[in-house]
Amino acid sequence: MSEKPDKFSRRDFLRGKILSRFVDVSTRSLQAKGEQIANVAAQYAAPDHLTEPAQQTQRQSGSGTFPVIRVPGAIQESKFLAQCTRCGDCITACPHHAIVLAPPSFRQAAGSPMINASQQPCLMCENFPCIATCPEGVLQPIDKGLKYKIADARILDYNCLNGTGRAAEQCSICIEQCPELGAIVLDNGMPSVVNDKCTGCGICHYACPAPTNAIAMMPLLQRPVTLTVGNIPHDS
């Protein structure tokens, strides 16, 4: 990588750069400089690229926290970091193995529980065993009638198979697989995320078949965030 270990600007952040570096190896080719279009249609990394949690960047300088996708119910980040004992109970409790330890490159967050949707998205269990098991209270249940929100999905149009302006591919996998009705909608042929409905579970990111993943999972800067349920019509 020729990438310089520069500070992350807000612009970088919005372009998904942080994610590409720390959360999802498959979007690493996303560059703020525009080189992404130089990417070939499909690049095959080593076969273990899907199971490796994140690239080791080993940076010495810099401090402070940066956004991590946390487990449902996670309290405000600084408190979370201070109070979470890294006991691993939520990891054991998760029936889908969606909760993993943050890798060393995450500095203060290293070793704390997080969700890496590239490996396994959060399936938002009905009874949230992760929250129920948390002994420290850093995962807090919310009122009935509300939904947990752990992240925001963001469609990267230039990676999306539908973003070609041509109909070579009409892909709707993110919409098909999204468990929240109406959270991703088709807008003029392009999928678009409705933030008020997206829980950030990461299923769309996990399922996206584009050569370079077209859905970035943006961690929440402030927590907790909840969504109201009820205005979503469910057909059963």
Add this chain to the structure above:
Amino acid sequence: MSLMQLDRRNFLKSVAMATATAAAHETFAATTNDVSLPQLDPKVTDPPAIDGVVWDKAPCRFCGTGCHVMVGVKNNRVVAVTGDRHAAVNKGLLCVKGYHVGSILYGQGRLTQPLLKTDTGYKAISWEEAIKVIAKRIIKRPKTFAIYGSGQWTIPEGYACQKFIKGGLANNHIDPNARLCMASAVTGFIGTYGVDEPAGCYDDLDAANVIITWGNNPAEMHPVLFSRFIDRRSRGEKVTLIDIGTRRTRTTEQADHYLCFNPHSDLAIANGIMQQLIENDTFDKKFVEQHCNFRYQVDPKKPGLKGAPSTFEAFKKAVAEYTPERVEEISGVPADKIRMLGKLFGRRDIRITSLWCMGMNQHSAGTMINNLVHSVHLLSGHFGRPGDAPTSLTGQPSACGTAREVGTLAHALPGGRLVKLKAHRQHCEDIWNLPRGRMNPKPGYHTVKMWEAFCTPTDQPGGDIDTIWVQVTNPGQTLPNLHKLFDPKANLKDKFLIVSDVYPTATTQLADLILPAALWVEKNGMFGNSERRTQQWFRQVTPPGQARDDCWQVIAVARAMFDMGHEGMRDKDGKFIFETKDDQGSEVPIWEWENYYGKVNVDEALFEEYRKFTRLKHKDLAPYSEYVKAHGLRWPVVQQPDGSWRETGFRFSGFDDPYVGKDASGKPKEFDFYHSTTKDGRAQIWHYPYLDPPEMPDATYPFWLCTGRVLEHWHSGTMTRRVPQLARAVPRAYVEINPDDAKAAGIAQGSPVKIESRRGSIVLPARINGRGQPPRGSIFVPFFDETKLINNVTLDVTCPISKEPDYKKCAVSIMPVSTSKG
């Protein structure tokens, strides 16, 4: 990652490349009124230079479209794939499977050594042992041995199998899974034109004003072709799409008209169009008079490939009953829509292309509906001009090139020859230098019969196949009615199943001997796509472990039998039937793996021999070296006076096909069906009545079941399910149900549903209002998921002529499964 170190020059190059190729990265393509694609600098290297990556061409491994990709290799590993913008088929475009085609080599669980089943499980054995086991078994019982392959065989692989079994063993039990896929298209073409394969080509899609999809969903199954004509709309052209189908699909979303018909009633619709053409007196009299005969089946219940001669008067009388109202009654399609179709076909000022694939082929009257759709085009004169074509699409990369042209079918010989014709056998014997009279005149068993015989005890009547060698396909998942045609093998100890494959599959589960095979660019190969385009590629990486070419496996077995003294493996001069010589004229022992990729290109040697067979039916192929240079060539490829080779886009049309005869003035005729079954240069217009299918919904099994594919998975999913991006996109099979049927049956979105037929049952999650939406009374299930075998449920009734089973309709019941039980 060296991509990021591009210098400015390379960067600009790759930007240009990306414009044309990587659809995924086009942010500025034709969405404005300025609709022409960005102009490319022809001098720009394509694809971009990346450190240490060597690029070479290959056709995509998946479907019959035949897209070309550029494969990037570094350190003996495929590291990148991009659409090939120089390829006429796809012009740089790929579908989602194509983008990931390189990953199929590196899926989980590649088979890397020969495995022999023992009482305690599988034992790894050496190739020498494996070859010996097969050779001994065949020598012992050469007549009860069969080969089952597919349209995924490369041309030389299929040819080697063909020569081995028909020339060497004098046994005709060889059939490809293409029998389950395009056999009805073959019989349709032969019954109509006297010779197989489409007259038109993909260029028709650039010129047609109207495209009609008959039970076809190219938006998902042939997306690159679909985009080829849908894109024309964004360039301001008017392209009318008419979808005649049994469920709403992504194709329907783009269609101007959707005609939803009751399964099987496409026969009535085609008849209805012809009735309208005659009633309105808008059929093409000149075309019919000059170029067509009429044909019918004396007894529609016992049809034959060539039928009996008929007359226009008799034809007129026969189709007269298919008035729009009568057709509406049978098909459920409103009479006005039938009139609309009749009017369209009656117009001389527009060009109409019909497309079909499995919907018309996997049909218990598959040959008949194929014949009828050709007849609609012939009667209306919508034939033979660019844009006017009845064109069948294929689902496998070399269904045309290998199964149909090499003729790896139980009744066929290379180049359109037939086993039962003495002259054809003698021609083969002469080219193969075999003693006259060696070859067996009796056609072998077609697919369903072959597996039925294999699943019947050897000592019982009808059990006379005891060894099957399966290559490049997965019958344990794709045969219909698996409980009858595959599963019984498990309890038949004297049956022996040999499977050459790259991954463990539903078929290897019952295999006695598993042979690890090389895949795609791990071997040299040639494919022939839907539009008669023959394509070539070279081996670019070595296969893993001890995996080896399917073609080598056959030659090695043949040589082992030769060494054991089997007479069939010798030609009439006593030489090995696969004898291959180097440039100096000395024999190369290609049966030894070390020499297989050495002094000689075995693919080239086999292809050059096979080429001699292709002239008879005017399917002329060029020398191997021409295909190395080209992105495929469409046959007949004919040498020009200047020595160059010219491909043919439009067969039977005087303006393009060099084999069209000349008229009195010495000019090529406008049309000439020079392989006409009536030997008068005419094509056949058929009449065939609508008859009910063999199984229809009733009180016990009230639903129609249709099976098929999804965009993200190909065939039985053994490759695509191992590509993480594709597997995650569509992880499991499901059943599409109409919302009203779901409501009536108490089935919720995603809840398990039991689907049951007279033959078997399966439980699948419900999908309501998904990308496919069946009408009331119909359900749809994709067949890619080896954990959910829908073919336990399907029917094994075949078209009486093509012997192709009907996977598109059988009667089933649906029932919600209570989840509380677990």
